[in-house]
Structure formats: structure tokens, C-alpha cells
Amino acid sequence: MGKFGKKNKVSENIPTSALPDIIFMLLFFFMVTTVLRDQEILVEQKIPQATQLQKLQKKTLISYIFIGKPKNTSLYGTEPRIQANDALMNTGDIVQWVNQERDKLPEADRGGITISMKVDKDVKMGPISDVQTELREADARRVLYASVGKVLKD
């Protein structure tokens, strides 16, 4: 027993002088990786899982479209709706929206515009096919079905 007592006396506390540095490092990491949300998502978003995910090299080319059941069902109903930017829109407005998004890009990149479709799991193919028809109409044919990685069981 005596042995233990002696040992403890030698070093009593951990040096904490490096703690602020470590915290700052973490802080900077999160500051750099953070993307502050500039839009509120008005539709439900349970992104489906998939295995064959690909990453796009140029993130500036991506425009997002959200499809899902509205969160505020009393105001917007329960049928899946489309959201782009900040507001819900109808299928017919997609062409105009795509053209607006394309105009934001530098001229050389306009052909490569990619629409990332963030679609809720529970949406049926009907609305999605309508959206795709509109995207074809707007000649924005590169589509990215946003999905999260699936953990394989085998």
C-alpha cells in the first residue's frame, strides 16, 4: 500500500497548457468543413442508400433540387413537392429554374450543369419521371441521384 502512495506524489497533475491549441485545431477543422445552410428545406428528406456512389469533381456545377412530402402538410398538402432554392415550385417552373441556374455558371461550364436530385425514399417514380422530362426539356441532362453509402452485410 505504501508503494502506491509514494508513486502518486511524484506527478500530481496533467499539463493542460496545450489544451487551447488542441481545441483551436478542432475549431479550425469545423470552421473549414462547415457549410452554413443558406436555405431551409421544406420537404422531407430521407435520402436512400446505394453502393455505387460517385463524387463529382466540380462542385460549382451542381444545382440542387429537393423532392419529398412537404413538412408543413397543413399548408402544402401531403403529395410530394419539388423544392429548388428557397421555395416550393411546380413541375412547369423547372425549365425556367434550370435556365436561371445555368446563367449563374461561367459560359464554358454551362453544358456541364448537373442537377443533384435529393429525393425522399418514399416518393414514387411518377413525380420523378415528370421532373426528368422537364430536365430533358431544359437540356440539363446530367443528373445525380443523391444517396448515402450503404453498409454491406456480406
Place this chain on the structure above:
Amino acid sequence: MARKKNRMVQEVNAGSMADIAFLLLIFFLVTTTIASDKGILNVLPPKVDPNVPPPDIQKNERNIYTILVNANDDLLVEGEYRENANGLDKDVKAFVLNFGAPDEESIALYNSLPASLQAEARRDPESSDFPAEAVVSIKTNRGTSYEKYLEVLDLVKKAYFDIYATRANLSTDEYRTLGGKNDAEQALIDKGKEGIAMQISIAEPDKLGSN
């Protein structure tokens, strides 16, 4: 006199620095959403010009691998009912690499394949002639769930990526993350794809049995 004053306050008290940093850290932790730009890439067909009639493509039935998904998320693959999509990737792979009736060019392609892919060729006369002819067709219903559609598309893509990766001597995951940033990566991508284009046709969903 001024000098003396300066000496008295020599350093700022930095003891609470960690607390301030912690506060900021917690703020960023809470507000962070790590942006995920991952997904399955798909290129839609060009829009149909009403003045130009659609090209009448004569394709042998055996060169088209049809996958139908109905409103109940049941599958009909090549005329056979399936309860789930398990193993679809292997079947698609076997279909693409069938080499039922290869022409001269595709015999050369066949000879260039690694042995593990050559072994996949069943030379079934009822299946695809050679990879360049093979088309995988996915047709859904308006009532099919998006999740099922994505699962099927995912598996078909997996079949192709498996083939590409084996040709480029990489694992499937490694091949998929190749970005083509430099010539070496681009060369690997091309090596995988050469002669075996990813031909996935996604038909317009039909309207039966849905809203």
C-alpha cells in the same frame, strides 16, 4: 513613469482562451452539416423532337436485358418474376460478358480481357452477342418507389463497375473514386471502359396502377 506602468501589466491572461475556443467549437459542431455531394450519376436522353420521328431501332431481343419494376416493387427480369433484386448485379455481368455471337472486333476485345472476365463468357446464344451490343433496359411504373428504382440502377451500375475495375486491375471502390484528375487516372478509366460502354436505358414509366 510610463515605462514602469508597462512593466506591471506584462501579459494578457490567457486562461479563459480554452473556454472561448470551446464555445466557438460547440457552435460550429452544432451548425455543421457536412455536405455530401455523392450519388449515382445518370445522363438523361436528349429531348424528343416532335417533328422527327423516333429512330426505328432494330435490335435483337437477346441483346436487351429487360428489368421491369411494377407498382408493388416486384421485379420481372428477362420475363422471370423476382421478389427482390439480390444477385441482379451478377446476372447483368453475365449478360454483358456473354459473347454469344462476337464479331471480329469483339473477339479481339475478348482476348484482351483478364482471365477472370473471360471465364464469365457463357456463349449463350439466347443472351447478348457482345458487350457493345448489350443494353440493359430498366422500366418502372409511376407507382414504383424511388428507393427500389435506385436499388436496381445501383446494381446494374455495380455490374459495369465490377467489369471496369477488373480490367483496370483495381477494386471496384478504387475504380469508382478515380476522378480523372491526371493522365494516369484518366488512362485507367479508359482502360476499364474501352469497348464496353455502360448502356443503360431507362424507359419512361407507364401509368398503370398508380395515382
